[in-house]
Amino acid sequence: MALTLGIVGGGQLARMMIAPAVELGIDVRVLAEEPGMSAALAEAATGDYRDLETVRAFARRVDVVTFDHEHVPQEVLRALVADGVAVHPGPDALQFAQDKLRMRARLAELGAPQPEWAEVSDAAQLRAFLDANGGRAVVKTPRGGYDGKGVRVVSHPDEVSDWFGDGPLLAEELVEFSRELAQQVARRPSGDLVVYPVVETVQRGGVCAEVIAPAPPGAPRLAEVAARIGTSIAEGLGVTGMLAVELFETTDERLLVNELAMRPHNSGHWGQDGAITGQFEQHVRAVLDLPLGDPSPRQPWTVMVNILGGPVSDTLESRFPAALAAHPEVKVHTYGKAPRPGRKVGHVNAVGDDLDAVVEGARAAAAFFAG
Amino acid sequence: MALTLGIVGGGQLARMMIAPAVELGIDVRVLAEEPGMSAALAEAATGDYRDLETVRAFARRVDVVTFDHEHVPQEVLRALVADGVAVHPGPDALQFAQDKLRMRARLAELGAPQPEWAEVSDAAQLRAFLDANGGRAVVKTPRGGYDGKGVRVVSHPDEVSDWFGDGPLLAEELVEFSRELAQQVARRPSGDLVVYPVVETVQRGGVCAEVIAPAPPGAPRLAEVAARIGTSIAEGLGVTGMLAVELFETTDERLLVNELAMRPHNSGHWGQDGAITGQFEQHVRAVLDLPLGDPSPRQPWTVMVNILGGPVSDTLESRFPAALAAHPEVKVHTYGKAPRPGRKVGHVNAVGDDLDAVVEGARAAAAFFAG
Numbered sequence: 001m002a003l004t005l006g007i008v009g010g011g012q013l014a015r016m017m018i019a020p021a022v023e024l025g026i027d028v029r030v031l032a033e034e035p036g037m038s039a040a041l042a043e044a045a046t047g048d049y050r051d052l053e054t055v056r057a058f059a060r061r062v063d064v065v066t067f068d069h070e071h072v073p074q075e076v077l078r079a080l081v082a083d084g085v086a087v088h089p090g091p092d093a094l095q096f097a098q099d100k101l102r103m104r105a106r107l108a109e110l111g112a113p114q115p116e117w118a119e120v121s122d123a124a125q126l127r128a129f130l131d132a133n134g135g136r137a138v139v140k141t142p143r144g145g146y147d148g149k150g151v152r153v154v155s156h157p158d159e160v161s162d163w164f165g166d167g168p169l170l171a172e173e174l175v176e177f178s179r180e181l182a183q184q185v186a187r188r189p190s191g192d193l194v195v196y197p198v199v200e201t202v203q204r205g206g207v208c209a210e211v212i213a214p215a216p217p218g219a220p221r222l223a224e225v226a227a228r229i230g231t232s233i234a235e236g237l238g239v240t241g242m243l244a245v246e247l248f249e250t251t252d253e254r255l256l257v258n259e260l261a262m263r264p265h266n267s268g269h270w271g272q273d274g275a276i277t278g279q280f281e282q283h284v285r286a287v288l289d290l291p292l293g294d295p296s297p298r299q300p301w302t303v304m305v306n307i308l309g310g311p312v313s314d315t316l317e318s319r320f321p322a323a324l325a326a327h328p329e330v331k332v333h334t335y336g337k338a339p340r341p342g343r344k345v346g347h348v349n350a351v352g353d354d355l356d357a358v359v360e361g362a363r364a365a366a367a368f369f370a371g
Numbered sequence: 372m373a374l375t376l377g378i379v380g381g382g383q384l385a386r387m388m389i390a391p392a393v394e395l396g397i398d399v400r401v402l403a404e405e406p407g408m409s410a411a412l413a414e415a416a417t418g419d420y421r422d423l424e425t426v427r428a429f430a431r432r433v434d435v436v437t438f439d440h441e442h443v444p445q446e447v448l449r450a451l452v453a454d455g456v457a458v459h460p461g462p463d464a465l466q467f468a469q470d471k472l473r474m475r476a477r478l479a480e481l482g483a484p485q486p487e488w489a490e491v492s493d494a495a496q497l498r499a500f501l502d503a504n505g506g507r508a509v510v511k512t513p514r515g516g517y518d519g520k521g522v523r524v525v526s527h528p529d530e531v532s533d534w535f536g537d538g539p540l541l542a543e544e545l546v547e548f549s550r551e552l553a554q555q556v557a558r559r560p561s562g563d564l565v566v567y568p569v570v571e572t573v574q575r576g577g578v579c580a581e582v583i584a585p586a587p588p589g590a591p592r593l594a595e596v597a598a599r600i601g602t603s604i605a606e607g608l609g610v611t612g613m614l615a616v617e618l619f620e621t622t623d624e625r626l627l628v629n630e631l632a633m634r635p636h637n638s639g640h641w642g643q644d645g646a647i648t649g650q651f652e653q654h655v656r657a658v659l660d661l662p663l664g665d666p667s668p669r670q671p672w673t674v675m676v677n678i679l680g681g682p683v684s685d686t687l688e689s690r691f692p693a694a695l696a697a698h699p700e701v702k703v704h705t706y707g708k709a710p711r712p713g714r715k716v717g718h719v720n721a722v723g724d725d726l727d728a729v730v731e732g733a734r735a736a737a738a739f740f741a742g
Contacts, residue, residue: 002707003688019390022412023643025687025705025717041393042412194699272394276700291696298669316396317374325662328565329647334396336373346396 002027003288006058008049009068010037012335012344013264013280016272017066018042020281026288030068031058038335039068052076059085066241066287067263070097071144088189088240088287089262096237097262100170101142107257110236112229114257115248116173122164123157129171130155138172139163151206175256177248181215181222182267183230185243186282189289193234194282196275196295198226201246201267207342210362211304213270213297216355219253226255233260242283244268266306266344271295273331273349274302299351301358305366307346309339316345316369323368330365345369373398374659377429379420380439381408383706383715384635384651387643388437389413391652397659401439402429409706410439423447430456437612437658438634441468442515459560459611459658460633467608468633471541472513478628481607483600485628486619487544493535494528500542501526509543510534522577546627548619552586552593553638554601556614557653557663564605565653565663567646569597572617572638578713581733582675584641584668587726590624597626604631613654615639637677637715642666644702644720645673670722672729676737678717680710687716687740694739701736716740 003026007014010032018041021028029044031054037043044061047054049072056079059065064086077091089097096103104117116133120126130137139160141150153174154160163169180203184196197214215222226247234243237260244265246258268279277285277293285292307316316334323332327350334346346369350362374397378385381403389412392399400415402425408414415432418425420443427450430436435457448462460468467474475488487504491497501508510531512521524545525531534540551574555567568585586593597618605614608631615636617629639650648656648664656663678687687705694703698721705717717740721733 002686015393018412019393022386022390023702023704024691025703025707027707028412041389041399276702285695290691292699293695294699296700315373320395320661324656324664328663328665329667331394331647332396333394336396336398 003064004029004062005284005288006031006044006062006065007039007042007068008055008058008065008072009033010039010043010046011068012038012337014039014042014068015335016264016269016280016333017284020278021284024281024284026284029058029062031055038337040336050076052079055080056083059083064088064287066283070094070262074098086189090238090240093237093239094262097260099142100140100259101168103260104170106237107233110232112233112236112257113255115175118171119168120171121168123161126154126157126160126169126171130157133173136174138174140170140172142168142170149206175248176251177256178251179218179249180258181218181226181247181249181255182211182265183226183245183247184265184268184279185230185234185239185245186241186279186286186292186295187234187239187243188286188292189240191235192292193231194292194295195227195230196268196271196279197297198223198230198247199267199270205342207306207308207344208266209306210359211267211270212355212359213274213302213304218249219255222249222255229255229257233257241287242268242279269333269347270302270304270349272333274298274351300353301355302349302351303355303358303362304347304349305362306344307334307348307366307369309337309341309343309345310370315339319369323365326368327361327365330361332365334369374435375400375433376655376659377402377415377433377436378410378413378439379426379429379436379443380404381410381414381417382439383409383708385410385413385439386706387635387640387651387704388655391649392655395652395655397655400429400433402426409708411707421447423450426451427454430454435459435658437654441465441633445469457560461609461611464608464610465633468631470513471511471630472539474631475541475543477608478604481603483604483607483628484626486546489542490539491542492539494532497525497528497531497540497542501528504544507545509545511541511543513539513541520577546619547622548627549622550589550620551629552589552597552618552620552626553582553636554597554616554618555636555639555650556601556605556610556616557612557650557657557666558605558610558614559657559663560611560660562606563663564602565666566598566601567639567642567650567666568668569594569601569618570638570641576713578677578679578715579637580677581730582638582641583726583730584645584673584675589620590626593620593626600626600628604628612658613639613650640704640718641673641675641720643704645669645722671724672726673720673722674726674729674733675718675720676733677715678705678719678737678740680708680712680714680716681741686710690740694736697739698732698736701732703736705740
């Protein structure tokens with residue numbers, strides 16, 4: 001019978017794996033944190049992903065376990081593997097997405113280009129790092145941060161005094177970058193790998209706002225350098241499924257690794273409508289160890305614009321008629337989430353030959369859902 | 372909260388509405404004939420679609436009712452409408468897809484081009500039709516036929532003697548056609564309408580085998596004539612949702628209406644990967660009375676090849692690795708159905724600039740699932 005994919009976590013990334021899995025003929029089951037989440041259509045159980053017995057009971061009913069997020073604890077992941085469950089990405093890879101200090105140390109071993117960094121456990125160590133790096137630094141909690149949370153730009157150790165005492169922190173050079181990029185790679189357990197075009201990501205308030213695929217020209221040999229970084233990290237860390245490498249393009253034209261995500265990632269939403277094989281289908285294929293699809297763009301340009309919840313009194317669905325009528329060529333994706341301010345609740349993709357027109361179309365369509 | 376689409380029938384057409392609905396942010400519920408059908412992921416109830424109370428209970432839980440097939444009885448449909456349920460397509464339109472005699476009579480009133488036809492209730496009437504039409508005819512039961520069932524080519528009334536006595540039959544001229552085409556149109560309850568490019572359909576054994584979109588050049592002004600026929604039928608019959616008009620292109624370069632389908636149709640599967648807005652998304656938008664999407668092709672050519680069940684001992688999924696590895700550029704869709712001989716269990720779509728290469732790629736990928 002059909003293969004069954006199990007996804008831990010009921011958010012929009014799980015939701016967006018449903019469509020390509022259904023099209024391929026693959027069954028999907030989701031272990032959601034609570035009933036009625038984004039991926040509720042495929043909800044097979046609800047419970048705490050930190051509880052081994054909850055996850056173990058879910059895993060018995062599927063062929064492969066993958067994830068909507070990177071928060072399942074190592075001890076749960078390792079127990080599943082010991083049970084003989086196929087877990088992709090596996091704990092050996094996921095640890096580097098779960099802990100930013102481990103990531104920095106391992107990337108250093110791999111020779112990946114990254115900002116200056118240090119492990120700092122107290123104010124004196126951070127003071128030393130600040131002194132060595134122009135008096136400013138980005139300080140991160142090694143675990144649990146996302147979308148700008150757990151990250152502070154500081155010029156004095158006092159600014160993170162509340163974070164000390166709970167394990168070491170990661171201090172990073174404040175990189176002078178001209179823009180941010182993301183490089184996605186898909187890798188199967190068998191080792192086969194495909195590389196997506198590097199894309200430009202535009203952040204606002206620590207949250208991804210827009211993506212342009214592929215990234216407009218920048219540093220020399222940008223695409224090749226980014227592809228090589230993505231490939232070496234996917235292979236070096238043993239990632240299975242989708243890997244996103246967030247990159248800084250520096251003002252002196254270097255690429256430096258910012259963050260890693262081992263799952264479908266906001267920077268890859270463009271591919272649902274802009275690539276022959278989008279990241280959600282690719283992730284499904286990769287974690288089931290099926291041959292990977294062609295990651296090539298369908299059109300010269302694709303632009304993705306996120307829809308963030310605003311102080312709206314009406315529902316997202318009430319905006320459909322005007323948005324769809326004005327933009328029959330744009331693809332609207334929404335996640336079935338209540339639009340709280342700043343929350344990612346959907347995105348739009350526009351494709352075409354002319355970048356300016358594509359950007360304009362995507363922004364104009366997304367604007368119908370704003371405020 | 373999210374709009375909820377209710378689909379009566381749990382087959383692959385319902386299944387393929389799930390993916391675009393999920394992407395748009397629309398909830399989907401299916402009333403399936405039995406548990407575990409193609410659209411099981413969205414199964415909210417199982418039961419007999421001919422039973423008013425079953426359908427009525429289902430309809431209470433959704434915003435709009437649409438269909439995987441055209442078999443829901445008129446009395447059930449009309450009772451729902453009387454209850455105030457939004458039913459698309461509605462009974463006034465669906466009657467013409469449910470009864471081929473009514474269809475022929477209504478198309479005659481609309482002036483649509485069609486084969487010679489007659490209502491025949493006994494052998495003498497069929498004899499007269501045969502004598503007037505070269506001695507051969509296509510005889511159809513007005514109701515319940517599909518994929519070649521309920522259709523016989525006859526040269527003598529005795530060949531349908533078992534069909535007489537159960538109401539009138541439809542006799543049609545045996546058209547000399549050079550090829551078959553299909554014209555799809557989407558229409559909203561508000562009346563807005565979009566027209567897909569006319570496509571060529573290749574039938575084998577009474578079942579659709581391949582579709583080429585758009586149809587290669589043929590009769591003069593083919594696309595315009597087909598579009599006009601499709602539009603006038605959608606408007607004349609008051610169709611809401613997707614309408615497929617199956618057409619003969621005759622050896623003397625006329626277009627004649629063969630059959631109608633008021634739902635997504637096998638001739639439109641190409642659009643999932645080949646059109647900006649495929650028929651499944653378009654049907655969802657149309658029946659919910661949302662603005663329609665752009666039906667334009669993404670690439671010059673798309674070819675769809677059906678996967679039919681064969682005398683296989685292994686499962687369809689066992690064919691994935693070889694097929695996907697050989698054709699990373701082709702999109703494979705399977706329906707989660709057991710592959711009985713001759714049963715439609717999936718299809719592949721290939722897109723590109725060069726028709727010969729696209730045909731070859733689609734056929735080669737589909738061949739991995741044959742036999």
